[in-house]
Amino acid sequence: MTTQPPAADGRGVSLIDVARLAGVSTQTVSRVTNGSPKVAAGTRDAVLAAMDSLGYRPNSAARALRRGSFRTIGVIVYDLASYGNTRSIDALAEAAAHRGYSIVLNPVRSTSESDISTAFTHLDEKSVDGILVIRDEHIHLENSTQIPSATPVVILDSAAPGDRPAVDADQRGGARQAVEHLLDLGHPTVHMVGGPTTSHSAAEREAEWERLLRAAGRDVPPVVRGDWSAASGYEAGRTLAADPAVSAVFSANDQMAVGLLRALHEAGRRVPDDVSVVGFDDIDESGWLWPPLTTVRQRFDESGRVAVLKLFEAIESGRREGSFESVPTELVVRGSTGPYRPRG
Amino acid sequence: MTTQPPAADGRGVSLIDVARLAGVSTQTVSRVTNGSPKVAAGTRDAVLAAMDSLGYRPNSAARALRRGSFRTIGVIVYDLASYGNTRSIDALAEAAAHRGYSIVLNPVRSTSESDISTAFTHLDEKSVDGILVIRDEHIHLENSTQIPSATPVVILDSAAPGDRPAVDADQRGGARQAVEHLLDLGHPTVHMVGGPTTSHSAAEREAEWERLLRAAGRDVPPVVRGDWSAASGYEAGRTLAADPAVSAVFSANDQMAVGLLRALHEAGRRVPDDVSVVGFDDIDESGWLWPPLTTVRQRFDESGRVAVLKLFEAIESGRREGSFESVPTELVVRGSTGPYRPRG
DNA sequence: TGAGGCCATGTTAACGTCAACACATCCGAT
DNA sequence: ATCGGATGTGTTGACGTTAACATGGCCTCA
Structure with missing residues (x-):
């Protein structure tokens, strides 16, 4: 005992x-x-x-030495503190643990080549069996000779270059749910608070938003751009609140929507009576804002799980190329959206 | 090259x-x-x-085998997805990396003995040099024979049993800042939305709140208890909004404050004109809520950093007993608090 | 000039585990 | 009776690294 x-x-x-x-x-x-x-x-x-x-x-060190594998997967993450990433990592760690693997966490500050190389080198030394990269920007793995060809890599949160396996939420589908919801409510068009230009998901959401508006023959107003933060959402909101033509806004994430709501309140534009707002992510607070935020829910945990499964598949099969997997989103309708009412 | x-x-x-x-x-x-x-x-x-x-x-496996150390520290975390924990882990990982150590992440679902033991065993097998436990509840390490006495452990976020080294934000000090701010504004007393009874930090914040009210000779209204979630904050808010005597509320965290604000809005109690609200944590959104939330900022990153330093100290000195370290908080005054105005 | 010491380098063995092979049994089929 | 083949177990060596000790050269100082 x-x-x-x-x-x-x-x-x-x-x-x-x-x-x-x-x-x-x-x-x-x-x-x-x-x-x-x-x-x-x-x-x-x-x-x-x-x-x-x-x-x-x-003693797993001896084991690892002997069999060359440490039953470990390395996670390179660029923004640990973001809501979605944390969720994904949590789910991913559980899935990995379930298979007897542990997670070595490797937060990376900057995007610089050297930082990335260092991370890969570091993980390689640790004899990890696979690497998961969580990253919402385009990744230049091409230059990274650092990755030993033997170690499988899966990209989470972004389209992967080349033929590497990747997992991402269905950004296009999510944007479609948001925009269609607003158009269905009768709004003549939908304004957009976009994410940073470096972001893959922001680009996807915007592209789909634009495509739908054009397809419906609506005006495509210029994107007001933020940087994902609530602060930038507030700034964007001040701009939009000043424009009487704005009746519906699609915010590329919930945090910016928080700032947006505040700006609209302050400007005396009521939500949803005067302006409808849809966010993206469904963070914990969204349902309890005032008004509660209609948003596109991402299944972060599912993404994490899927990514690990893909990684295990690669580890076991030894194959390095892989397909792209997309995880569906879900529209959650709450109080921040309502039917179009012409000003009067 | x-x-x-x-x-x-x-x-x-x-x-x-x-x-x-x-x-x-x-x-x-x-x-x-x-x-x-x-x-x-x-x-x-x-x-x-x-x-x-x-x-x-x-090859670090061979190295680890040879010298019995893997240059790795294990992190056992109970709620990865919480804002503060993520922040701490991020900072902690950076500090560790700086010393050439990596982080093995070990999220634990439940509080059960067996889960904890499993985590410890797991980490022990990985030959970690030290273990960091992030946990806001009282931890029963006594029963865990699983911890090899040789491996140093530091507790983050909670008072540690026995003489183990521990790090936590200055919960008492933070609560004091919040309550004194409200009393200084002239409020006759301060109502409290408390955290779950199992939480160490919730208990500390409450105790200090109560102590201060008593010291000032004020009424100590019953605590309305939540579970940290915005949903529970909303429930608490409905209760408090119904009580005309409520003029100032201290919420044990910001998430609950979000729900609280909504409930007050819905009940037509204006913030801060009718009711002042102070939160705890200073999450990203707090400054951009409507109204922006006055709150007690925790230096999560600092906590993480301090915890790793303590752990390294223990690893290097070989000493197992240790002191408690407290990280100061900071009151951030925003729009959700204002001077007391008697109803009328 | 020789003794002592320092310096740069090499040699040996061991960390704990496991794959590969070798070796006994014992069984049933010829 | 004899052989082939399971079945269970032991022996050997290697994974890559480094601690401990050994060696040989050169410098310094009495």
């Missing part, structure tokens, strides 16, 4: 100790820990008993 | 290859990688050149 203190001597208990106590060879002990069928029941029990009384734990 | 593909054969390049190419012994190469001073400049250059042309990367 493992209540023993971990052996008087400072060092850990090894296969040898267990083998000695059980009166077998180390190889037999190894077979037991790895669940080999070629062990007699009696022997197995004796070994298990010995392991238990000694409090034996396999 | 490492543009070479990593050697035609599948396996990695080892010390032996480098040594052979440079015409020295493996030990000398090892000394170079570890920056030993006892290497002649000429030899060092030759070795570096060889490493470079071969694209050599040290």
Whole structure:
């Protein structure tokens, strides 16, 4: 029952100790820990008993050295503190743990080549079995000779260059849900608060928004651009609030929508009576803002899960090229959107 | 310039290859990688050149096996998706990376003994050099024989049992800043939206709130309790909005304050004219809510940094007992608080 | 001029695990 | 009786690195 203190001597208990106590060879002990069928029941029990009384734990460093794999996947993430990324990582870590893998976290500050290379090098040294890159910008892996060709890489949150496997939310589909919802409510057109130009998802959302407006023969007003922050949403909101033609706004994320709502309030434009607002992400607060925010929910956890599965697939199959997988979004209608009412 | 593909054969390049190419012994190469001073400049250059042309990367599994340390610290976190924890982890990872350590992430779902034990066991097998536990509840490490006594543990976010080193924001000080701010504004008393009873920080904030009210000879109204979520804040807000005596509310976190604001809006109680609200945390959105939220800012990044430093200290000194460190908070006054105005 | 010491380098062995092979049994089929 | 083939177990060596010790050359100082 493992209540023993971990052996008087400072060092850990090894296969040898267990083998000695059980009166077998180390190889037999190894077979037991790895669940080999070629062990007699009696022997197995004796070994298990010995392991238990000694409090034996396999040493994964030795294991890793021996088999070249550490049962570990490296995660390179550019903005750990963002809502979605955290969600994805949480789900991803669980999925990985479920398979007996651990996560080595590697937050990267800047986009610079050298930072990325360093991260890859670092992970390579750790003998990770695969690498997951969470990144909403276009990634130049081409230059990264740092990635040993043997290590599979999956990109999360962005289209991947070349033929690498990638996972992303269905940005286009989500934007479509948002824009169609607003058009269905009778709004003559939809204004857009866009994300930063470097962002892949921002570009996708905008492209789809524009495509739909054109397809419906509506005006395509200029994009008011933010940087994802609530502060930038507020700025955008001040601009939009000043324009009486604005009756519906699609914000590329919820945080900017928060600032947007405040700007509209301050300008005396009521939501949703005067202006309807749709966000993107469905962060925790969205449903409890005033008014509660209609938004496009991303299944971040699902993305994380899918990404790990793809990675395992690559690890196991040894294949390096891969397909793109898109995770569906869902429109959540709340109080911030309503039917179009001409000014009067 | 490492543009070479990593050697035609599948396996990695080892010390032996480098040594052979440079015409020295493996030990000398090892000394170079570890920056030993006892290497002649000429030899060092030759070795570096060889490493470079071969694209050599040290194998950390072998290293770990040899020296029993993996230059890795394990992080056990109970709620990865929470704003503060993410911030802390981000800062902590950077501080660790700075010292050449990596982070193994170990999110834990439940509080159950077995879950915790599993996490510890898992990390122990990974030969981590230290463990950081991020947890806002009281932790029963006593029962965890799983922790090898050799591995230092630092607790972040909570008082630690026994004499283990711990780091936490100055919960009491933060609560004091909030309550004193409201009393200074002339409010006869301060109502409180509390966090879950299991939470350490919630308890601290409440205790201080109560202490201050008593010290000032004010009424101590019953705590309206939430679970940190905006949804629960909304519920709490409905209760408080119905009570005309409520003129100032201290919410144990910002998320609940979001829901609280909405409930007050809906009930027609204006903020800050009728009711002042103070939150805790200073999440990204707080400054852009309507009205912008006065709140107590936690320096999550600082907490993370301090925790790693403490851990390194423990790793290096070998000492296991440790002190408690508290990270100061800061009151951020915004639009949600104003002077007391008797109803009328 | 020789003793002592420092310096740069090499040699050996070991960290804990597991794959590959070798070797006993024991079984049933010829 | 003999052989082929399971079945369970032991032996050997290697994964890549580094600590500990060994060596040989050169410098300094008495």
